[in-house]
Amino acid sequence: MLRIAVPNKGALSEAAQTMLKEAGYRQRRDSKELVVVDSENSCELFFLRPRDIAVYVGEGTLDAGITGRDMLFDSGAPAEEVMPLGFGRSTFRFASTAGAYSGVSDLSGLRIATSYAGLLGKHLADQGVDARVIKLDGAVETAIRLGVADAVADVVETGTTLRNVGLEVFGEPIAHSEAILIKRAGAPEANGFQQLIRRLQGVIVARDFVMIDYDIRAERIDEAIAITPGMEGPTVSPLHREGWVAVRAMVPRKGHQQVMDQLWEIGAKAILVTAIFACRL
Numbered sequence: 001m002l003r004i005a006v007p008n009k010g011a012l013s014e015a016a017q018t019m020l021k022e023a024g025y026r027q028r029r030d031s032k033e034l035v036v037v038d039s040e041n042s043c044e045l046f047f048l049r050p051r052d053i054a055v056y057v058g059e060g061t062l063d064a065g066i067t068g069r070d071m072l073f074d075s076g077a078p079a080e081e082v083m084p085l086g087f088g089r090s091t092f093r094f095a096s097t098a099g100a101y102s103g104v105s106d107l108s109g110l111r112i113a114t115s116y117a118g119l120l121g122k123h124l125a126d127q128g129v130d131a132r133v134i135k136l137d138g139a140v141e142t143a144i145r146l147g148v149a150d151a152v153a154d155v156v157e158t159g160t161t162l163r164n165v166g167l168e169v170f171g172e173p174i175a176h177s178e179a180i181l182i183k184r185a186g187a188p189e190a191n192g193f194q195q196l197i198r199r200l201q202g203v204i205v206a207r208d209f210v211m212i213d214y215d216i217r218a219e220r221i222d223e224a225i226a227i228t229p230g231m232e233g234p235t236v237s238p239l240h241r242e243g244w245v246a247v248r249a250m251v252p253r254k255g256h257q258q259v260m261d262q263l264w265e266i267g268a269k270a271i272l273v274t275a276i277f278a279c280r281l
């Protein structure tokens, strides 16, 4: 049985469970269920705190896990990124009162509050800055107002939380993060791990691509193929109409309307776009 760790709470939890559902794995019935045995797919799903997932996977207790890239770095656990999953995107940044500091080099000797002490500590060491790291569990943005820290280092997505407490980011982003699939560093892949990767890749492709079908005059097929090259070349079939062919190709979901416009311009007819429900490429 493949043992997979899934975030049980927080920003990644719902999207991770949706992705696994679309990949055909069993769902848990309610949020109090911490282990789900999915015998049809020969796997067990363990619902754990995202922060702990890299630790379990790094120890080799679990074969695979979904967590944030920032959390993997922060843990220092011997686990490695296998693939990005395209959700839970965030940046990890310094923030303080407007205009107080302009970069990490201004922070020498100061106090920085964070719930990512490992990640921040490594960054400060890389930058040769000696500052005091104040480790908090969450809501770190309030630490400045309460006089516990001079700056914070935290996850920023929309920036709403910072704005609400009157703080501004400064300096370069410390890290860019998104949800990732991890396994134990250097360990051989467990049975079923490749199948999990293929299924997750299938979900990502099904989300990012649509299928386009259209009819075009045979003499314009080269122009049409340049617009819709497909993954490995489009399918071109004869049409029951002299001088015409039917074309089928995958195109990126983003921009598919422009592709339809371009096809229309070169005389394509009956242009249909349909969603891809599932795929293996």
Ligand SMILES: Nc1ncnc2c1ncn2[C@@H]1O[C@H](COP(=O)(O)OP(=O)(O)OP(=O)(O)O)[C@@H](O)[C@H]1O
Binding pocket: 009, 010, 011, 012, 050, 051, 067, 068, 069, 070, 071, 088, 089, 090, 137, 138, 155, 156, 157, 158, 177, 178
């Ligand atoms: N607002 C957000 N938008 C997108 N991703 C986020 C957001 N907040 C956190 N993340 C990402 O989600 C992952 C887990 O963060 P999350 O907030 O769920 O954990 P946590 O802060 O340890 O837990 P909790 O908030 O329950 O104490 C991290 O990789 C982080 O980058």
Ligand SMILES: O=P(O)(O)OC[C@H]1O[C@H](OP(=O)(O)OP(=O)(O)O)[C@H](O)[C@@H]1O
Binding pocket: 010, 011, 137, 138, 139, 140, 141, 154, 155, 156, 157, 158, 159, 160, 161, 162
């Ligand atoms: O830029 P924004 O879109 O506002 O998102 C960023 C906020 O989201 C996370 O908080 P979370 O809800 O996880 O609470 P926490 O601070 O207790 O972890 C993160 O720690 C920031 O506070």
Ligand SMILES: [Mg+2]
Binding pocket: 010, 138
């Ligand atoms: Mg959080």
